[in-house]
Amino acid sequence: MARVAFIGLGNMGGGMAANLAKAGHDVHAFDLSEEALAKAKKAGCLVCDSAADAVKGAEAIVTMLPAGRHVEQVYADSVFGNAERTAVLIDCSTIDVETARRVADAASAKGLTAVDAPVSGGIAAAAAGTLTFMVGGSRSGFERAQGFLEDMGKTVIHAGGNGAGQAAKICNNMLLGATMIATCEAFVLAEKLGLDPQTFYDIASVSSGQSWSMTSYCPVPGVGPESPADRDYAGGFAAALMLKDLRLAMEAASSVDAQAPMGARAAELYQRFSDAGSGGLDFSGIIKALGAK
Known part of the structure; x- marks a missing residue:
């Protein structure tokens, strides 16, 4: 050793x-x-x-x-x-x-x-x-x-080479941030349309809408494997840290003239969520800002 x-x-x-x-x-x-x-x-x-x-x-x-x-x-x-x-x-x-x-x-x-x-x-x-x-x-x-x-x-x-690890991390987390928001939107819409959250999970988790944000880190309490949603969004990966990574991704995108409209929108929404005093919550807690009951 x-x-x-x-x-x-x-x-x-x-x-x-x-x-x-x-x-x-x-x-x-x-x-x-x-x-x-x-x-x-x-x-x-x-x-x-x-x-x-x-x-x-x-x-x-x-x-x-x-x-x-x-x-x-x-x-x-x-x-x-x-x-x-x-x-x-x-x-x-x-x-x-x-x-x-x-x-x-x-x-x-x-x-x-x-x-x-x-x-x-x-x-x-x-x-x-x-x-x-x-x-x-x-x-x-x-x-x-x-x-x-x-x-x-x-x-x-x-x-x-040097820097490639950081490039991979910010690209991955840009994808994660945008996917989590889309997952939260889908659950909120499903609920407003009268679908039971567990039923929607059972369908989407084995269908083309499946993602890690749904099946491993579901933003709805009591649905899917245990996640920060089951602890009132405490612990996990803070929204403020997701915002930090999204800002890094946007800076990187600008530096190489890459188009990242979904990443940019995710950064805006996490900025708003953090500005409202929720930066310490897990990033899946953004479902609260998207109309979840």
Whole structure:
């Protein structure tokens, strides 16, 4: 097993770091939150006083941070001056493609190997170690990161060069955001037309309207497998985070002159939902804003 630095122990990072420790790695962890550090310590991680201290001597350096600017700052301030040349840098944050490529180029200039490895699966999957990782970087970089990622997830896919992991993540979540809204609309319309929600689910879940948003994450309480809808839309994947990913997708679409009208409309609706004070609810909770009883 290896010494691993883990920087960023939030809802996702905390579970991921815990799974690395559970796999037998010597995890040196850092976060600005004392509560997050306490949880990491309880999970078997060695907590550090700074990101720089966590990085020293590590064979792999994993970051899980809110935005691209945080990744660049941590790399510049704490990683580049302290990382071993043999370390692989694995950024699991969801950030824009250009920043991911810029960070990787900066790492390469320092003689370091970096990959972007954003995740899909949410808080429950982070805790359970069943995440999907979409990895951008060189083939050799991917192979060096792969074992660490497999200790945190069930699926690890090499998407292409640096930035490709972020591209895959934002395209996937743009699709998810738009599909969830369409699923919510369908359930609301079905109900207003007199269809029982369970009956509509039984039909649509085995018909051409089937989607992950319906069969794995149904936005209607008491219908389909257990989901945040059954907990009054608490937990899961916050609407504010979906909005963040949709904004990244729209920025990316604009940068390459791609048409994304459904993604743009989804971003508008999640913006409105978040502005109304619902950003902390699971993203499936947008059904409430679409007329659900």
